[in-house]
Amino acid sequence: MKQDRSTTLYLGPQHPGITGNMMIKLQLEGDTIVKATTHVGYLHRGFEKLIERRNWLQSFTILCRMCVPEPDPNEENYARAVEQIEGREVPERAKYIRVLVLELARLASLLLWYAGQPGSAGLYTMGQWSVGDRNYILDLFEELTGGRIYHMYIWPGGVRRDLPEGFGDRVLKVMDYLEKRWKDYDRLMFDNAIFQKRAKGVGIINPKKAREWGVVGPPLRGCGIKSDVRIDEPYEVYDKLDFQVPDMYKDGDVWSRALVRRFEFLQSISIVRQVIEKMPQGPVFNKIPNPHKWVVPKGDALVKTETVRGESAFYVVSDGSNKPRRVHLKGPAYIHGFTLLEDVLVGANLADVSFIMNSLGTCPPEMER
Amino acid sequence: MSFFNIKGTVNPLTALAQFAKKPHTLRFPEVEVEAKDRYRGVHYNDLQACIGCGNCSTICMNEAIDMINIAGIDSSKGDTGLRPRVDNGRCCWCALCVEVCPTGSLSLTKDYIYVTEDADAFLWTPGVDNPEGVNLKSFVSSKEHSLNVYGRVPMKELVGMERVKSFAEVVLGYEEAEARLEASRCISCGICTEVCPEHMHIPEYINAIAAGKDEDALRIIYDNNPFPEMCGKVCTRRCEEVCAMTHRGVEDDPHDKGAIAIRWLKRYVTETAPTAERIKEIVNPEISESNGFKVSIIGAGPSGLTAGYYLALRGFDVTIYEALNKAGGMTMWGIPKYRFPMDSLDKQVEYMESIGVKIKYNTRVGVDIQFDDIYSNSDAVFLGIGYQKAWTLGIDGDDMPGVIAAVDYLREINGGGTLDVGNKVVVIGGGNVAIDGARVSARHGADVTILYRRRVQDMPADWEEIEGAEHEGITIVPQGIPVKFIAGDDGKVKYVRYLKAEMKVEKEGARPSPVAIEGSETDIEVTTVIGAIGQEADYSFIPESFKDKIEINRGRIITYEYNQTKDPKVFAGGDTVNKTADAISAIADGFQAVKGIVKMLLKEE
Numbered sequence A: 001m002k003q004d005r006s007t008t009l010y011l012g013p014q015h016p017g018i019t020g021n022m023m024i025k026l027q028l029e030g031d032t033i034v035k036a037t038t039h040v041g042y043l044h045r046g047f048e049k050l051i052e053r054r055n056w057l058q059s060f061t062i063l064c065r066m067c068v069p070e071p072d073p074n075e076e077n078y079a080r081a082v083e084q085i086e087g088r089e090v091p092e093r094a095k096y097i098r099v100l101v102l103e104l105a106r107l108a109s110l111l112l113w114y115a116g117q118p119g120s121a122g123l124y125t126m127g128q129w130s131v132g133d134r135n136y137i138l139d140l141f142e143e144l145t146g147g148r149i150y151h152m153y154i155w156p157g158g159v160r161r162d163l164p165e166g167f168g169d170r171v172l173k174v175m176d177y178l179e180k181r182w183k184d185y186d187r188l189m190f191d192n193a194i195f196q197k198r199a200k201g202v203g204i205i206n207p208k209k210a211r212e213w214g215v216v217g218p219p220l221r222g223c224g225i226k227s228d229v230r231i232d233e234p235y236e237v238y239d240k241l242d243f244q245v246p247d248m249y250k251d252g253d254v255w256s257r258a259l260v261r262r263f264e265f266l267q268s269i270s271i272v273r274q275v276i277e278k279m280p281q282g283p284v285f286n287k288i289p290n291p292h293k294w295v296v297p298k299g300d301a302l303v304k305t306e307t308v309r310g311e312s313a314f315y316v317v318s319d320g321s322n323k324p325r326r327v328h329l330k331g332p333a334y335i336h337g338f339t340l341l342e343d344v345l346v347g348a349n350l351a352d353v354s355f356i357m358n359s360l361g362t363c364p365p366e367m368e369r
Numbered sequence B: 001m002s003f004f005n006i007k008g009t010v011n012p013l014t015a016l017a018q019f020a021k022k023p024h025t026l027r028f029p030e031v032e033v034e035a036k037d038r039y040r041g042v043h044y045n046d047l048q049a050c051i052g053c054g055n056c057s058t059i060c061m062n063e064a065i066d067m068i069n070i071a072g073i074d075s076s077k078g079d080t081g082l083r084p085r086v087d088n089g090r091c092c093w094c095a096l097c098v099e100v101c102p103t104g105s106l107s108l109t110k111d112y113i114y115v116t117e118d119a120d121a122f123l124w125t126p127g128v129d130n131p132e133g134v135n136l137k138s139f140v141s142s143k144e145h146s147l148n149v150y151g152r153v154p155m156k157e158l159v160g161m162e163r164v165k166s167f168a169e170v171v172l173g174y175e176e177a178e179a180r181l182e183a184s185r186c187i188s189c190g191i192c193t194e195v196c197p198e199h200m201h202i203p204e205y206i207n208a209i210a211a212g213k214d215e216d217a218l219r220i221i222y223d224n225n226p227f228p229e230m231c232g233k234v235c236t237r238r239c240e241e242v243c244a245m246t247h248r249g250v251e252d253d254p255h256d257k258g259a260i261a262i263r264w265l266k267r268y269v270t271e272t273a274p275t276a277e278r279i280k281e282i283v284n285p286e287i288s289e290s291n292g293f294k295v296s297i298i299g300a301g302p303s304g305l306t307a308g309y310y311l312a313l314r315g316f317d318v319t320i321y322e323a324l325n326k327a328g329g330m331t332m333w334g335i336p337k338y339r340f341p342m343d344s345l346d347k348q349v350e351y352m353e354s355i356g357v358k359i360k361y362n363t364r365v366g367v368d369i370q371f372d373d374i375y376s377n378s379d380a381v382f383l384g385i386g387y388q389k390a391w392t393l394g395i396d397g398d399d400m401p402g403v404i405a406a407v408d409y410l411r412e413i414n415g416g417g418t419l420d421v422g423n424k425v426v427v428i429g430g431g432n433v434a435i436d437g438a439r440v441s442a443r444h445g446a447d448v449t450i451l452y453r454r455r456v457q458d459m460p461a462d463w464e465e466i467e468g469a470e471h472e473g474i475t476i477v478p479q480g481i482p483v484k485f486i487a488g489d490d491g492k493v494k495y496v497r498y499l500k501a502e503m504k505v506e507k508e509g510a511r512p513s514p515v516a517i518e519g520s521e522t523d524i525e526v527t528t529v530i531g532a533i534g535q536e537a538d539y540s541f542i543p544e545s546f547k548d549k550i551e552i553n554r555g556r557i558i559t560y561e562y563n564q565t566k567d568p569k570v571f572a573g574g575d576t577v578n579k580t581a582d583a584i585s586a587i588a589d590g591f592q593a594v595k596g597i598v599k600m601l602l603k604e605e
């Protein structure tokens, strides 16, 4: 009798290595994956539908929840889309504060990646550090917005509250600290022979495919392609800030993607410092009408931000009533974690599945909304 | 790459240095960790400042808040008596409720830890279940950050000295965009409706205006008030006094306190119906078939007309007997035309007549027709006769020529007469009628002084009337007690003599009263004195035998539920019944009587 070495394995939807609730059906030959089929549907909360029943203001409280590690771009995108449809001006200071929040969120999210990426290779110390360090950013968020994870802070017309007294100094202190820590992380993670061995040559995406599949963010930049919404289609005040987008990491593997993020961590610190320095005085909110009767004129808007996972777009439609007709999110995780993943996993080792998922920024909450 | 990566093996080991360092982790709960100043933890509510408007509840998309009765807090004017209860299990800590709380009573606190097995225990009434929250407030409401729009859209008016040149309407009305904007401020809490004597559907018609549906708004108003234009122009607007927006509007707007301009919005809506025909087209009332019952109404003032209108809609055969040649009562003969123009009133009355209200003009009951006849020929009678007779001043010389009553003067002028008051007028009194008399005299070129016993802030007149008078160049002499009128050679009044008064608190807690200062006699030269210290009813048309049947006490007819008098067939309303003595109270009385008559005769609600 011929021996069949093929196994079918269902990874997830509850599995600590999976970056949220989703499931992958793996066809294995020994330890090698020959086919991967992603299954989502375990985390569908119907945010987009729920928003259709909420007024323009009420919608804003739910949007951040579309993505746990980096909620703020959703708030910013929604606010900007509504402002665009309405023609509502946003005070300059509010725009700077928005960028501050977005970059702090990026740093916080990168710190989670610093935990997840090595963690999924069994290197747990790094995670203890970076999650602990992330807490300093959450403290800043708590002080600024009143919330640690979900901030509900950027809303149409500006932001909810101005910076508290002395906030800028406290931000700078955390930035100095993180910059120092960045070197510690290097020693622990990037210098680490095990990590290097696990990351190099694993989960390869070639640049041509990356283009064709609509790959964005670090996975795209990890193929040596320079692309970043903050530079390509600057929003808020990114055009007034100086920062670099890496195109020197070209291998398309987990390692290249890791180097991209490592590089961007420092860029964000630099952006935050510039924002604190350049931020003008002035109001932070161009007040909306009474929220119960706030009507946004008929129209639509498509807006984009560069999230930590890559380009994320919101399409918002108003039918001229007091509720959004449609708010649609096209996030990077959908491409990376749902379709691309199936392709990248073929030929990979079973042990690398969550390692690769982490490197792609797979985020089931954002995929399913 | 070398076979053995030394750096890659050694560098990670530097992490061991961490053992020698202080941990980042805080040993909670051994170490207290206080949340930050904007933290959004469980709610706290200042129960005394809260007015139970429910705006927190309506904004909450998680339906985490319901409004409940709690012990020790009763509803009162401007307070529903309800307080928010929060289901902390549903709350997402967005604090939108805080941002829309018009009083600022609601806040979120630094308190966030709560462990229980009982799911129902997550229902908290902030302020009741966590009195300690008062010291933990963190995410607080402020006027600056509030999402309520506290400032009122200003109303354009003719400038003061321009006004006195004619009887042109002073208030110019809202433009469409202004009305929409003003209407959009309303939070629909409905606290106003309780205070409105007629309990008009205020949030509903304001919402319609905000949504650009003016005709709907007019229909909504007509549901229980047939005088939108009257109320839109001259209503005493008790509703605005309690508007939720007033709680933070006072510093920018000491008089209106930023209340939604409910009256002006009503006024705006009536502009969609400039004629009686348009009113009829828009309201498109359903008129019941004749039910065979006859109702007679005495007096075509706001109360009588309101009763007449809604009774006619219900199929009653309605006849109104009116002594004078026009309908409207004091709103026609008392209120000056620069506040309430003739055609504003006429079209409303014309519309009523067009749906079947019969008005017999120039028919004074007691003279042209006897009360007994009306009584015996009707299934029900409504008395809406108002206060037509002015009180005499009771001062030495008050019967000499040149001393007249404001209501008589206004009646004359409003009727198109030309009573000449000369160029120096003193008006005695501090109410709206006094000010109307003064402002009308000013429009006839007189130099006008208002003499009032108490201080300006004690004047019962509406602040906007007082201000209006001042802008028109009228002098107010407060703390002046008239004591004597002195005639000139022609026998006509020539001087008013008054004593200056000081305000004294006679009894502790009592309001200060004026006490004349001896020897402070001052004379003012006058051509006319206008007295405006009050009016009363003229019941002379009611036969003595009948007066007992309907109970008249201290000049007022006593009524019971549905404005019914002791004689079940007789209903009464307006100034002769209520103490508030304004148009909307008269309208409310008329409306109540309709309900009573329908119930009594048709045996239905």
Ligand SMILES: Cc1cc2nc3c(=O)[nH]c(=O)nc-3n(C[C@H](O)[C@H](O)[C@H](O)COP(=O)(O)OP(=O)(O)OC[C@H]3O[C@@H](n4cnc5c(N)ncnc54)[C@H](O)[C@@H]3O)c2cc1C
Pocket: B234, B235, B236, B298, B299, B300, B301, B302, B303, B304, B321, B322, B323, B324, B327, B328, B329, B330, B331, B334, B335, B336, B363, B364, B365, B366, B384, B385, B386, B387, B388, B407, B410, B432, B433, B436, B541, B573, B574, B575, B576, B581, B582, B583, B584, B586
């Ligand atoms: C100068 C002045 C200014 C005012 N300004 C305002 C204001 O700005 N806002 C406001 O809300 N209110 C105002 N009021 C008060 C308001 O006009 C009255 O409260 C309201 O008109 C009372 O309505 P009513 O139906 O009781 O009687 P009235 O309006 O007094 O009408 C009674 C009618 O009955 C008729 N009548 C009386 N006896 C007989 C009889 N025997 N036979 C036939 N007919 C008879 C009278 O001719 C009169 O037309 C003002 C009043 C005055 C005098």
Ligand code: SF4
Pocket: B045, B049, B050, B051, B052, B053, B054, B055, B056, B057, B083, B084, B097, B100, B101, B102, B103, B104, B105, B106
């Ligand atoms: S919004 Fe404020 S004032 Fe109104 S019921 Fe809620 S807590 Fe009370």
Ligand code: SF4
Pocket: B056, B059, B060, B061, B062, B063, B064, B065, B086, B090, B091, B092, B093, B094, B095, B096, B097, B098
């Ligand atoms: S904080 Fe938000 S979710 Fe919670 S009760 Fe207030 S409005 Fe509702």
